[in-house]
Amino acid sequence: MALSEGLSGPALAGVFRDEWGRIVAGLIHQFGDWDLAEDCAQEAFTLALQRWPVEGTPARPGAWLFTVARNRAIDRLRRSAKYQEKLKAVAATTMTETAEDGAGEEVVGSGGPDERLRLIFTCCHPALAMESRVALTLRTLAGLSTAEIARAFLVPEATMAKRLVRAKHKIQSAGIPYRVPPAGALGQRAAGVLAVLYLLFNEGYSASAGPDLVRRDLCDQAVRLTTVLVGLMPELPEAKGLLALMVFHGSRQAARVDGEGDLVRLEDQDRSLWDRAAVEEADRYLAEALQQGEVGPYQLQAAIASCHASAPTAEATDWQSIAWLYQQLADLTGSPVVELNRAVAVAMTDGPEEGLALVDGLTRTGALDGYYLLPAARADLLRRLRRSCEAAAAYREALALVRTEPERRFLAARLAEVDPPAR
Amino acid sequence: MQYLLVHAVDEELAAAMSGDGTAQASGPSGGAAAPALAAWLDETVSRGVNLHGSRLCPISDATTVKVRRGELVVTDGPFAETKEQVADYDLLECSDLEEAVEWASRHPTAQIGAIEVRPLYGDEPPQGLPEPAPGRRRYLMLVCTDPDVERDEPGPITPVEPWVEEMGGRGVRRFGSRLDEPVRARTVRVRDGEALVTDGPFAETKEQIAGFDILDCADLDEAIEVAGKHPMARHGLLEVRPFWPFQKD
Numbered sequence: 001m002a003l004s005e006g007l008s009g010p011a012l013a014g015v016f017r018d019e020w021g022r023i024v025a026g027l028i029h030q031f032g033d034w035d036l037a038e039d040c041a042q043e044a045f046t047l048a049l050q051r052w053p054v055e056g057t058p059a060r061p062g063a064w065l066f067t068v069a070r071n072r073a074i075d076r077l078r079r080s081a082k083y084q085e086k087l088k089a090v091a092a093t094t095m096t097e098t099a100e101d102g103a104g105e106e107v108v109g110s111g112g113p114d115e116r117l118r119l120i121f122t123c124c125h126p127a128l129a130m131e132s133r134v135a136l137t138l139r140t141l142a143g144l145s146t147a148e149i150a151r152a153f154l155v156p157e158a159t160m161a162k163r164l165v166r167a168k169h170k171i172q173s174a175g176i177p178y179r180v181p182p183a184g185a186l187g188q189r190a191a192g193v194l195a196v197l198y199l200l201f202n203e204g205y206s207a208s209a210g211p212d213l214v215r216r217d218l219c220d221q222a223v224r225l226t227t228v229l230v231g232l233m234p235e236l237p238e239a240k241g242l243l244a245l246m247v248f249h250g251s252r253q254a255a256r257v258d259g260e261g262d263l264v265r266l267e268d269q270d271r272s273l274w275d276r277a278a279v280e281e282a283d284r285y286l287a288e289a290l291q292q293g294e295v296g297p298y299q300l301q302a303a304i305a306s307c308h309a310s311a312p313t314a315e316a317t318d319w320q321s322i323a324w325l326y327q328q329l330a331d332l333t334g335s336p337v338v339e340l341n342r343a344v345a346v347a348m349t350d351g352p353e354e355g356l357a358l359v360d361g362l363t364r365t366g367a368l369d370g371y372y373l374l375p376a377a378r379a380d381l382l383r384r385l386r387r388s389c390e391a392a393a394a395y396r397e398a399l400a401l402v403r404t405e406p407e408r409r410f411l412a413a414r415l416a417e418v419d420p421p422a423r
Numbered sequence: 424m425q426y427l428l429v430h431a432v433d434e435e436l437a438a439a440m441s442g443d444g445t446a447q448a449s450g451p452s453g454g455a456a457a458p459a460l461a462a463w464l465d466e467t468v469s470r471g472v473n474l475h476g477s478r479l480c481p482i483s484d485a486t487t488v489k490v491r492r493g494e495l496v497v498t499d500g501p502f503a504e505t506k507e508q509v510a511d512y513d514l515l516e517c518s519d520l521e522e523a524v525e526w527a528s529r530h531p532t533a534q535i536g537a538i539e540v541r542p543l544y545g546d547e548p549p550q551g552l553p554e555p556a557p558g559r560r561r562y563l564m565l566v567c568t569d570p571d572v573e574r575d576e577p578g579p580i581t582p583v584e585p586w587v588e589e590m591g592g593r594g595v596r597r598f599g600s601r602l603d604e605p606v607r608a609r610t611v612r613v614r615d616g617e618a619l620v621t622d623g624p625f626a627e628t629k630e631q632i633a634g635f636d637i638l639d640c641a642d643l644d645e646a647i648e649v650a651g652k653h654p655m656a657r658h659g660l661l662e663v664r665p666f667w668p669f670q671k672d
Contacts, residue, residue, distance in 0.1 A: 126497035127486040127643055166483045170499075174484045174665045175560045177642040185644070188495070 011057060016045060017224065019062045020143035023069050025115035028140075028178060031073055034168045038140065040076070044069035116141065117180050117232045120225075124193040125176050132167035133196045134203075139164055141228075142221045152203070152215050190233065194242050194298065197226050201246050206404070219253075222246060230285075240289035241299030244282045248305035251278035263406045267314035279309045300329045319348035336367035344377055352381040372401035376411060383418050392419035425474070425543040426523035427602060427635065430511040431625040432536030434481055437510070440535060459531040467515065467526060475552050475598070476513035478667035479563055486643065488650040488661045491572075495651045502567045502662040503628040507536050509664070512563065512635075514543075520609065527611040528618040537625040540609045541632070544601035552597055555639040562646045564599075565662040566634040566655050581654040590638070595649055599636030630660060638663075 020041060027037035044065045058064040123136040135153070138144040144152070150160035170176065181189045204218025226243045233239055255273035258264050286302045304325045311317035326342035329335075339362055347355020359378050368374040379394035395415040402408045467473035485501045501508055511532065517523040520542060527538040555561045583601075590596035602608075605624045612619045624631055633655070640646040643663070650661040 125643075127499055127647065129499040132499070170484045173480050173668065174486060174663075175640070175642040175646075177644050181644070 012049065012052065015048075015057075015061045015065075016143060019065055020045070021116050021119065021141040021228070022062060022114060023066050024140050024143075025119035026066055027069055027073060029115045029118060030070065031077070032178070033073075034140070034171065036073055036076065037069075040069040040072040041065075041143075043072050114232060116228060118178050120193055120229060120232075121180050121189060122171065122176060122178050124189075124196045125171075126189070126192055127174065127176060128167050128170060129163075130196070130199070132163055134200055135160060135163055136167050137196060137200070137225065138218075138221065141225060144221070152218055190236055191238070193229065194226075194238055197222050197229070198242060198246075198298075200225070201249070205249055219246070219250060223250065235292075237289040237292040237294050238296040238298050240285045240292075241296060241302050244285035244289065244302035245298055245305055247278050247282035247285065248302060248309055251275040251282065251309065257406075261406060262409055265410075266308060271312070274309065282306070282309070295328075297329060297333055300325050300332070304329075317348070319345050323349055336362060336365065337371070337373075340368065340374060340377055347381055347384075352384045356381045356385070370401060372398045372403075372407070372411075374398075375401070379411075379414065379418075383414070388418045395419075424517060424519065424523075425600070426515045426517055426520070427541045427543060427600075428476075428513040428515060428523070428527050428530070429509055429539040429541065429625065429632065430513075430530070430532040430536065431505075431507040431539065432510045432532060433506050434508060434510070437535060463530050467513070472515050472517060472526060474514045474516055476511065477561075477563070478511045479509065480665040480667055481510075482508045482664075484665055486647065486663045488647050488656060488663060489569075489659070490651055490656040495647075495656075497647055501664075502565060502632075502660045503626060503630045505626040505628055507625060509565065510536070524609050524611055524620055527609075528613055528620070533611050533613040533618070536612075538611045539625040539632075540611065541605075541624075542603040542607065544603050544634075552637065556594070559639045559641060561597075561666040562638045562640060562643075563664045563666065564636045564638055564646070564650055564653075565632050565664070566601075566636065566653065567630045567660040567662060568633045568655075569630050569659045571629065572658055580658050583654050586653055589652075590636075590649055595638050595640055595645070597637045597639055599634065601634040602632060605631045605633075633659065 023041045023044065024037045027040060028034055031037060047068055048061070048065060052058075119140060120137070123140060124133045128136070131153070135149050138149050138152075139146065146161050146164060147157050149164075150157040153160065171178075180186070201219055201222035204216055204220075204222065223243070223246050226239060226246060229236075230239045230243055251274050252266075252269065254275070255269040255271070256264055256266075264270075282302065283306055286299065286306055289299050289302070304322050307318050307322050307325070323342060323345035326338055326345055330338045330342055340359065343355045343358035343362065346358055356378070359374070359381060362368060363374060363378070375394045375397035379391050379398060382388075382391035382394055392415060395411055395418065399408065399411050399415065402411060464473065464476075482501045485499075487498045487500060487502050489496050513530075515523055515526060517526065520540065523540045523542075527533060527540050530538055532538055587596060587599070606622070608622070608624045610621045610623060610625045612621075636653075638646055638649055640649065643665075646663045650656060650663055653661055655661060
């Protein structure tokens, strides 16, 4: 059974969420052994599950858990002769910490060093495969079980277990350092961490129409981890920008899928269902990020989401600002997908003709070949220009490329509008 | 003349043959082939033929480094996705290519995989290679060509000498060499007791090994930094593979 599922009481579940990553990160730092850290953290939580309901929750749950987990780890090392030397090294660092802090148990939960930043950067190291980075982050920082991660990514549990073992093996044997990268490499590596967190969020977000709650929970995990990162790296405006972006997306959750599980496009959404409190929260994060005066792709995307969030209706949206923001984003990233979005925004301000010219230009570059949203956007513009025949052809082209069921249904409905089936 | 023997095996096949089914135990030095390997090493070392060599960590521990448009690009995995992958290497001192091929045909890897024999380019003096200093790890860096990139960025390749000098001075680069053209490589396979020698490298991929360096680094981040500064990072690929850890117990 997954431990995170077993902790049914809300208090314990909260402690698990808040403390798991800290404890694992601290144990890896002390013992340099990922499996040992996970096992001992697991044992500490299991013990808490038995003891706390009877004896009451300790005053500092994090410190209690870390002490139990660390003692378990030392116990295990004692039993293994092979690790005698390692134990001596650990004892030496513990002694120093005790001397420095005044008490050995003060390390976690009392303003002691938070090792999670090391853990985040190690899990998201570029020498690991992207899928391993995501899995390792969920396992060690969020405390998801291998089975839960496997379910969330729709792969067999054995495959996920193997992926995690390989990643941990590579960290050890290839010598991936357990540390926050030095200043020179920090920018690029932090961007890599944000990419992992955003991928995690999108994995959950795109699955929001699906039946499995575990996949949807990925959004919450991504928001939680990004919040942790913002707390640990307040000097990084892009982390706040990403957090704002995630919260903006999340604010529309209730409105973006209808009763049948079909996706509702932004312009057709019932805006009264948007979570106003979440929008305000996201706007706050974005404002804080922008104040730092160092714009990046996530802040620009969040600013675009903010424009949508503040519009009372689709027609009243500030498309001009959105088109300008997409231009900035395109200049920064050179991404053809961004260009496509800019074309759609331009169509809203300058008319579908202008938008179509940009889409056709993009089609000629071939950069988005095989991407269903390109013919889908083209089809939509042609439909608005009442060029039904061409629109129908473009919808068919998009239908041939689309892979998810709700999107397929949406395109099929639009196709039926411009090209009604013969009776 | 010095020759590099690149031992390439299918890791899964090697793991299955070694009997314990783990990828970690793959390679000719594990399992049933161990006595044969020991005999080969005894003979080549005692005759002064074998200058240096090592088993490498499996490809799941490989990292590939390149620089494109000024950006360092780091990816998980080897320089090319091939069935057979570099697992070990040996550096031999032989009178000619035929002698090197002869030694290769007697190596146990030849029976389950392939051994690519490549003359070292130029004549660097052989060097002793002591164990890495405490706190340092040893990596083999394979310097590989990528013809697609060379078409992209015509113009001369920056000379490698300043890199060699810098990394030697830092104590990072312990040894290395360019290799003679892939067309002058021989690949040896032994099947049913018969040695099959073909011209060219073991893998028919567009990317090919052009040289190698042995690096002693504090960690993978340093190895990535060092690889990223190599001139071939901009024209090809660099695969960084940790040495198989030396077991003290």
